[in-house]
Amino acid sequence: RKEVEQDPGPFNVPEGATVAFNCTYSNSASQSFFWYRQDCRKEPKLLMSVYSSGNEDGRFTAQLNRASQYISLLIRDSKLSDSATYLCVVILTGTASKLTFGTGTRLQVTL
Amino acid sequence: DTEVTQTPKHLVMGMTNKKSLKCEQHMGHRAMYWYKQKAKKPPELMFVYSYEKLSINESVPSRFSPECPNSSLLNLHLHALQPEDSALYLCASSHLGGDSLGTQYFGPGTRLTVL
Numbered sequence: 001r002k003e004v005e006q007d008p009g010p011f012n013v014p015e016g017a018t019v020a021f022n023c024t025y026s027n028s029a030s031q032s033f034f035w036y037r038q039d040c041r042k043e044p045k046l047l048m049s050v051y052s053s054g055n056e057d058g059r060f061t062a063q064l065n066r067a068s069q070y071i072s073l074l075i076r077d078s079k080l081s082d083s084a085t086y087l088c089v090v091i092l093t094g095t096a097s098k099l100t101f102g103t104g105t106r107l108q109v110t111l
Numbered sequence: 112d113t114e115v116t117q118t119p120k121h122l123v124m125g126m127t128n129k130k131s132l133k134c135e136q137h138m139g140h141r142a143m144y145w146y147k148q149k150a151k152k153p154p155e156l157m158f159v160y161s162y163e164k165l166s167i168n169e170s171v172p173s174r175f176s177p178e179c180p181n182s183s184l185l186n187l188h189l190h191a192l193q194p195e196d197s198a199l200y201l202c203a204s205s206h207l208g209g210d211s212l213g214t215q216y217f218g219p220g221t222r223l224t225v226l
Contacts, residue, residue: 034213043201043217044154087153091213097142097161097205099215101153 001026004090004102012108017078021105023088024070032091033064033071038104039084047073047086078109115218117202123224126192132221134185134202143185144215145177146201154201160185161207192225199223 006023013019025033033050048055050062050071061074075082088102115136124130134143142161146154159167160179174196176188185202199222203215 032213043219045217046214049213089213097144097159097167097207098156099213101155103153 002103003027003100004088006086006088006102006105008103008105010106010108012110013078014110015078015080017109018074018076019078019107020072020074021086021088021107022070022072023102023105025088025090025100026069027090027092028069029093030069030090031093034089034091034099035060035062035071035073036087036089036101037084038087044087075107078107080109080111083107083109115202115204115216117200117218117221119221120219121222121224123226124189124192125226126194128192129188129190131189132187132200132202132223134187134204134218135183136204136216136218137183138204138216139182140204140206140216141182142205142207143179144203144205145175145185145187146203146217148199148201148220158187189223192223194225197224 004025035047036044037047038044048057048062050064052064054063059076063072085104085106087104090100118133144159145157148154156169157171158177163179174191178186199220201220202218205215
């Protein structure tokens, strides 16, 4: 079983739609969680950190469920510019420098 | 300045060549990383340097040799590569510890083709 699993998609949604991605992680010692975004042929960029209390940044909301070992990303009012691959990232306790990436979920927002 | 720069952007090399990839950051980060990314796959960690010392080597073949000359620079020396080593090589940097965990800044990458 992979350490961090995501549905690869693609998710094809119209502009203005709300879309949600989930990510599951297998190691209960995971301590920190993030969503990164990677545009086609570009480098990954941090989108947001994910906290147990949930956090929101504009149209983006991230949630963490430690009991079920999954994190989620909700995008409201999708824009064409949201089209990208969304990478779920986990840091295991004691591996402060090491990011473990999920395989990524591809989102395509269309007119 | 929140930029990580990498040179060259593209590199084509033969299996007998020796080449180097370069990475630079001026954000005062004391951790620097090399990742390899194949098409439609996530980045795979290769090496981590903390305070200019190699702290993680993810069992990378010796034909890849990292070097950290100072806190701003990171090199990856390549020798006798195989065609399957063709990939995007990403450099990243970050602060160490605290709330900065997980916040890595990536360079644009070097797209390497081994013939």
